[in-house]
Amino acid sequence: MTSNTMSDQTDARIVTLSIDAMGGDQGPAAVIGGLALSAEKNPDIRYIVNGPQDELERLIAKHKVLRGICEIRDAGGVVSMEDKPSQVMRHGKGTSMFSAIDAVRAGDASVCVSCGNTGALMALSMVRLRKLPGINRPAIAVLWPSRNPGGFNVMLDVGADVRADEQDLLQYAMMGASYARNGMGLERPRIGLLNVGTEEHKGRAELKAAHDLISLAAEDANYEFVGFVEGGDIPSDRVDVIVTDGFTGNIALKTGEGTASLISSLLREAFEYSPLSRLAALLALTSLKRLKKRIDPRRVNGGVFLGLNGTVVKSHGAADAMGFSAAVKLAFQLAQSGFSDKLAARVASAATLQQDAATTSDNKSG
Amino acid sequence: MTSNTMSDQTDARIVTLSIDAMGGDQGPAAVIGGLALSAEKNPDIRYIVNGPQDELERLIAKHKVLRGICEIRDAGGVVSMEDKPSQVMRHGKGTSMFSAIDAVRAGDASVCVSCGNTGALMALSMVRLRKLPGINRPAIAVLWPSRNPGGFNVMLDVGADVRADEQDLLQYAMMGASYARNGMGLERPRIGLLNVGTEEHKGRAELKAAHDLISLAAEDANYEFVGFVEGGDIPSDRVDVIVTDGFTGNIALKTGEGTASLISSLLREAFEYSPLSRLAALLALTSLKRLKKRIDPRRVNGGVFLGLNGTVVKSHGAADAMGFSAAVKLAFQLAQSGFSDKLAARVASAATLQQDAATTSDNKSG
Missing domain, CATH: 3.40.50.10950 (Rossmann fold)
Structure with a gap:
């Protein structure tokens, strides 16, 4: 320098x-x-x-x-x-x-x-x-708009690697907890493992194995393990960090973005429908801006390689x-x-x- | 009877x-x-x-x-x-x-x-x-709000089975095409295979194999194969039928529902913020109802077992x-x-x- x-x-x-x-x-x-x-x-x-x-x-x-x-x-x-x-x-x-x-x-x-x-x-x-x-495998973590007080959850991996075995998922839990602690100021983050149901008998074999590993490590790594979570929990306040493999995480991330984008454009169309609705949109402008600010992808821009x-x-x-x-x-x-x-x-x-x-x-x- | x-x-x-x-x-x-x-x-x-x-x-x-x-x-x-x-x-x-x-x-x-x-x-x-x-494996197909003229796309499997090999994915393509033809009146439906990128070298091995199988069968089964699609394409007008395994499909479905539900409640909060925004909401009521009708899950209610x-x-x-x-x-x-x-x-x-x-x-x- x-x-x-x-x-x-x-x-x-x-x-x-x-x-x-x-x-x-x-x-x-x-x-x-x-x-x-x-x-x-x-x-x-x-x-x-x-x-x-x-x-x-x-x-x-x-x-x-x-x-x-x-x-x-x-x-x-x-x-x-x-x-x-x-x-x-x-x-x-x-x-x-x-x-x-x-x-x-x-x-x-x-x-x-x-x-x-x-x-x-x-x-x-x-x-x-x-x-x-x-x-073994690095991960990409993203912030996701959520109902939590801070406004965001962390999800990883969203696409560094399409595979992840139970050891990888345990490491993602560790890294995600550390990220939530240092990047978001959460002392004891709540970790969830993404699955197709919350019952312990559901899902793929590596997920059951990862469930046990992540649960065992919770005390030492200073996080709370809430167990399996579903796609609907990603933007919820049940959890702070969502752990998944890079294939599933990437699909979830892009599905969420696609859904938000579809709703935004339908909302715009709904307000452009008639002179009255255009007037309503004018009056609603501040409210709509408030919403937009909350879910604006530019405000949560940044995947982190861990x-x-x-x-x-x-x-x-x-x-x-x-x-x-x-x-x-x-x-x-x-x-x-x-x-x-x-x-x-x-x-x-x-x-x-x-x-x-x-x-x-x-x-x-x- | x-x-x-x-x-x-x-x-x-x-x-x-x-x-x-x-x-x-x-x-x-x-x-x-x-x-x-x-x-x-x-x-x-x-x-x-x-x-x-x-x-x-x-x-x-x-x-x-x-x-x-x-x-x-x-x-x-x-x-x-x-x-x-x-x-x-x-x-x-x-x-x-x-x-x-x-x-x-x-x-x-x-x-x-x-x-x-x-x-x-x-x-x-x-x-x-x-x-x-x-x-080999039956599938559950759902309708998904989309930018297509009919307003919906089909996605399968969304959770009948957490696994699917390339033969299963080919059968999902066949069944999805038949569903789109008979349930939605699409003569020659466009089929996409869900993956983490649209390039042919990306994703898991069984997806590359399925890509070839689904492509080969397109002519006889009277559908158009658009190749790999990403999560963001699920609500798009690039495709009519999205083919994936039941684990990924279930996560995508619930992530989409969760995102839509988060945006709805944030929209409600935005309009309840102040007396002025409540007045704006009143005027915007018709427009908001129009939007709600478009994405109301009650209107697209029904997974079909195929x-x-x-x-x-x-x-x-x-x-x-x-x-x-x-x-x-x-x-x-x-x-x-x-x-x-x-x-x-x-x-x-x-x-x-x-x-x-x-x-x-x-x-x-x-």
């Missing part, structure tokens, strides 16, 4: 985030706009911005608030939405995404934010940051400046709480506990 | 449905109320009503429109929501559910309607009606008279179109085709 572009490095409250400026549907202007929005609200934030130097300098210069808090790291290559993860893994060096992740790897930033290609971002993150010791040496926040590919700013805010919160280190410690202690348990039961059976 | 209670038996338009009057959350009065609502709109409908004779006689007598079009079959036992399917399978004889299914088995009615325990209804239907030759010798329509357990009437309407449409026979013929011809294909490839390899 060069001292003439970054200041206040020694202040403990200061948090530096690494930003992939390229690869989003709306281009780097939306990303830089989002950085400016966050900086206006938050004097403790600093950025390492990765992408083509000239273009970024020009965009950053447009926002006074970004003066002196950005370090640009030049990277000319861009990962597109169409690029295959396997190719990016092999030939991704020199891209803004690679550079953004490497700033976390080098310890210059604790969290990386990107709105690029999800598969490529996960693949590069796995290769460059490596999995935490004891983690289980790596470092945290990566994936912003929606179509995010505008406001959406990207929400992802930056989430990244800041996680960085400031020391989430990456706490998660690593939690996973390490869980692995030790499991080894101890295995040793004990070996001794017993021996 | 006794001639003094039922009339017009010889008219070809007349359709007789078998009704399980018991086991719903709202009791038999809601069921009988639903029968009356349907009879008011439809002079061609007749009912075999299964349940406790005295209670049913009293309830039916309250509705003039039901006079002379109901035959009561006395059955004192009731399957409750808490009963385990395995127990009902062994000891279900004498219940209204058993009696309702047996009227289809005997050929006295072509479709059965029940709002009782889903698991028990499927178990009893499997035992009494038996699977169609060539069907793949048995006879059709069973499962109404929602909490259905009121209007909801039950929607299930009755769906059952009537399917019965009148001769759906059960057409589906059986379709499955039989598919099985023959597959055998032919297998024989041909055997010959080739031999």
